[in-house]
Amino acid sequence: MARTMKVAIVDDEADMRQSISQWLALSGFDTETYGSAEDALKGIGPDFPGVVVSDIKMPGMDGMALLKKLMGQDSGLPVILITGHGDVPMAVEAMRVGAFDFLEKPFNPDRMTELAKRATQVRRQTLDNRALRRELADGSQMMKKLIGTSTVMDRLREDILDLGQADSHVLIDGETGTGKTLVAHALHAVGPRAGKKFVTISCAAWSEDQLTQRVFGPTEDGSIPLIEEARGGTLCLEDIEALSSALQARLLTVINEQGTPPETRIIAICNEHAPDKTVEDALRPDLYYRIGAMKITLPPLRMRGEDILALFTRLSEEFAEEYGCDAPQVTAQEAAQLLQAPWPGNVRQLVNIAERAVLQNRRGSGSIASLLMADNEAAGPVLTTEGKPLKEHVDSFERMLIDNTMRRHKGSIVAVMEELCLPRRTLNEKMAKYGLSRSDYV
Incomplete structure (x- = not known):
């Protein structure tokens, strides 16, 4: 069920506040109104479950100052500004500061509804992503997701706690659908790198050249290679068995160059190998012994x-x-x-x-x-x-x-x-x- 998004309306003119509120309420929004920017700041904090619609021209703190304050406490909050005819240059500057969009008076109410819908969709995704990041960084919550009282699940939780604290490279093996990615997140969340970056990539989803660029660099678009982006945190390599021998050698070199504990922790996931083979057969022996010394094999259901x-x-x-x-x-x-x-x-x-x-x-x-x-x-x-x-x-x-x-x-x-x-x-x-x-x- 999607959460209800609020629309906070900020305007010093009571008639304008009421008309905007009534129109958006008829369009299915949950509205709340404020007569000044100062009052709005008291009711709108970080993680506010909605969006803001504010006039620019207001006595005291104006809409531009309100925007800067709101962006300072939550840069992901969509703010729609209402401008007078002569305020368009200011509205353009507001967009540079971080405003979601602006409406010029007199505006079409349907346009207001359209912008509010788009803004709430963006806000919902932002809040969902934040909640997911917090959940993934919370070791206790991650462990609760590993449901089960069987002996094999008790042993799995113990292994995660032990290896998570060990802060070494880990290899995760097991049949498809057993929850290997969840275990990788849990290993990161219960260890000393919790709260640091957890970066993941599927080695089977990219060509060798693309994978080389994305993981090791240099990238064509100038973005940071994943091995650098994950520095201080964890790099999770799904489908490790898909790495070519050359890329396995490159990965081994990076691992050997790191100190102890490693600058970037590697969690490798083996998702599939031949029925008569093991994960050890799928990797170079020297790489296997560097990342497979700490190994978790997930139990089938x-x-x-x-x-x-x-x-x-x-x-x-x-x-x-x-x-x-x-x-x-x-x-x-x-x-x-x-x-x-x-x-x-x-x-x-x-x-x-x-x-x-x-x-x-x-x-x-x-x-x-x-x-x-x-x-x-x-x-x-x-x-x-x-x-x-x-x-x-x-x-x-x-x-x-x-x-x-x-x-x-x-x-x-x-x-x-x-x-x-x-x-x-x-x-x-x-x-x-x-x-x-x-x-x-x-």
């Missing part, structure tokens, strides 16, 4: 046990909220099918299944089983894990059922006891067994 059900529940709830409908209720048979599926596309495939299950549920048709069958038929034959004991399936389904019920009742123990027909002591014992805490749902 089919090896993560009841994490599959926890992930499916979380994802389906998020999609249900996005689409404004109920999440599908998973039956015991469907839970077993989710646990036994081969998941050739791993977490990425699970995300797609969860979204399609929510859309099916909104229409009131289809089943999770049919989605799994169609996906696996399209993927072709795959290797599956050995069958699990019945008790493991029962425990996984029981945990999912209690978890779902606790979420639905927002942690109300009494309501959960009544729905599941469980005495309080039994419910407490099962929640302790499965690592569930009431505080997580309140």
Whole structure:
């Protein structure tokens, strides 16, 4: 769901403030008005969730001075200025200072609406990008994205914390769709380089000449090579196996020339190699031993046990909220099918299944089983894990059922006891067994 963007209207003339506000409100905007630039500065701070429309000619602080103040505290805030006929040269200067655009009086209200829409789209993208950067720089938030209580996920989180603090080059390997890029971000976020630049490039997306320029320089357009842009931070090389032998040698030279700790940390991601080969076979031995000494191999989804059900529940709830409908209720048979599926596309495939299950549920048709069958038929034959004991399936389904019920009742123990027909002591014992805490749902 897109957030509602505000439009702050600044004008010393009450009639003009009111007419602009009414027109934009009719166009679907959330408006707020200020009679002076001084008042506007009290209500508009950094990360203001919207845009500003201001007259230039005002007593006291004028629109140009307001623009400079706003740009000083948030250069990404779109400011639209309203000018008189003789103020156009000033408006042009305002554009140089950082104004989004300007309107000359008398202006067409539809033009105002058009500019406000464009400005709010730009603002929304700016705020989303800021939120993403903050999230990627927050180690605790990144670790929360690595959902799962299985042994392999506990080990993965421990490896990330250990290798993140080690601040050495790291090689990440694993099947497609297991979340290797997320782990790369987490390694950066939990280490001493958190808050510094995290620069990423896919080695498979560029020709050898283009890759040489973009990573090592010199670039044709005069931009900074990525190895320099990431100095002090992390350079993430996705599809490292796509590097030619010559570029692998060039990368090795750069790594050897760096001190300890390295000026630029390299996190290399291997996304695909021949079925009968390993990542070690895909790289020069000397490069492999420089970046592969610290290595993380991500577990495939089919090896993560009841994490599959926890992930499916979380994802389906998020999609249900996005689409404004109920999440599908998973039956015991469907839970077993989710646990036994081969998941050739791993977490990425699970995300797609969860979204399609929510859309099916909104229409009131289809089943999770049919989605799994169609996906696996399209993927072709795959290797599956050995069958699990019945008790493991029962425990996984029981945990999912209690978890779902606790979420639905927002942690109300009494309501959960009544729905599941469980005495309080039994419910407490099962929640302790499965690592569930009431505080997580309140």
